[in-house]
Amino acid sequence: MVEEPSHGYQIDYDDLDVSDLVDQIHERVRREESSRGLPPQALEERIRGRLRTYLDLDDDRPYELQSILQLEGPWNVSPDDLRSSSRRGLRRLIGGARAIFRPFVKLVGNFDLPIYKQFKINLGVAEALHDSLQQSAELQARVEELSDRLERLEGEAAHREPSAVRSQDGSGSES
């Protein structure tokens, strides 16, 4: 038997459907994401939380994200850029020099780190942009659907209007 306790979720405790319940959670979260009703401070807090999630990727995530968004390629900085060169001989020279001097350099700093951080940030921004574009597309589709529906309703209302006008003239029964 499906019940709806005070928290508002519909749950059949005897025949629990986890996917359905998680879908209900997702739907409730999605409704709450609407700006309406959220005080500005709460909205700002939510946006900041999401911004942080986009930009502060765990170390494994950038490469996974790059693959998911199909963003491999030379558009982004890469930790490899410090030794890349279009000249093969120069590339080998740089690679060799890095191998020799790496232990000493690591004593004072890690020059790969800023490049890697920028690499991660760029992918985080790309993900945020992707999500924004996706939401815009979904909103656009929703707006078009609502516009179509509104047009249909207005058309139906206009079609009913002439009988109401006739009844006011007394030429027919009032409706």
Place this chain on the structure above:
Amino acid sequence: MRLALVVQRYGAEIRGGAELHCRLIAEHLGEKHQVTVVTTCAQDYLTWANAYPPGIHDVNGIPVWRFPVRKARDTDRFGRLQERVFHRKHSEAEATAWLQEQGPYSPRLRDWVATYRDHFDYWISFSYRYWTTFYTMQAAAGKAILVPTAEPDPAVDLPMFEHLFRSARGIVFNSHEERSMILARSAAEDVPADVVGVGIEEPEEADAERFRARTGIREPFIFYIGRIDANKGCRQLFDFFQRACARLENEGVAPPLLVLAGHSVLPIPEHPRIRYLGKVDEQEKYDALAACTLLIMPSFYESLSMVLLEAWALNKPVLVNGHCDVLQGQAVRSGGGLYYKDGDEFREALRLLMSDERLRESCGRRGRTYYRDHYTWPVIEDRYDRLLQRLAADDGILEAVPE
């Protein structure tokens, strides 16, 4: 049957997932078959430094052959190689170098397997991504069964492992999701296989009151047990949990405690609703599970998650990371808990589970039923036996047993 189990480390005190998995299988199959374990002298999974003496030993009644690791892992070189092999164009030589650095590198172990290949009916190798598994599977070709314990990380996409999966005599998967992942990458549908998993060491008793008395924790709490590491999703857990606490407190709802136990490589946030117990032993773990309101498992990468089974064995609901296919699949199949995919869903699922006792009871009950139907030792042993009998009948070792 005479079975040899190959694993990178082995010992009663080693708690790593795949190693514990192997030991439990060895000890349970050893009740019916002649089981020998072949492993290295390593104890530390980061360096593979030799810790145990080489030679033959007895561990809980199982004969264990230990071979020295020739070269400990150079973690710096390993990190560089892994970065290159996982994320950039690389040569076969670099992939081979990565595998050697991944280790544990023990040519004597490999040679011993090659020498004694025919002394055993089958060789069961655990964890596909280690040097020991890769080369002993080749040394025991035709008799090598693989227990991949695979997670969806870049290693499983390496071409070297595609052949490994296809050339196995049999494969024992931990989950349906693992099976789908490996078959999608290796076209190994013709390899005899089964989804089996592993059982757990169920405690004789789990005392919630003993936990409360020992720790002083008497309020509702959610429990995390395991390595506290970004790779286990703990950084995200800290973020989600703290934000959930802030929101719940704003709404006048008392948030639960988050209690963590295990070895930590991450700093634990200084937060009034987060408690870190440090490492705990098995009994303390089960006492904590008995006392908790639910188990939280935030990991992005799991092959099975034995801790979910441990929670369900005690009728406890779980809340898991839905970005991990295995965890989401287990939650949905079992009905033993909920999953989340972002901070808001985490907060709402947490709020729902903490507030609805009937839901917790339903999830806990379902989880226990699922555990008993699929992961108790008679079920696990029966599945191994069926696969071994099938292979043995095909190989002419035994007469075929009617199903």
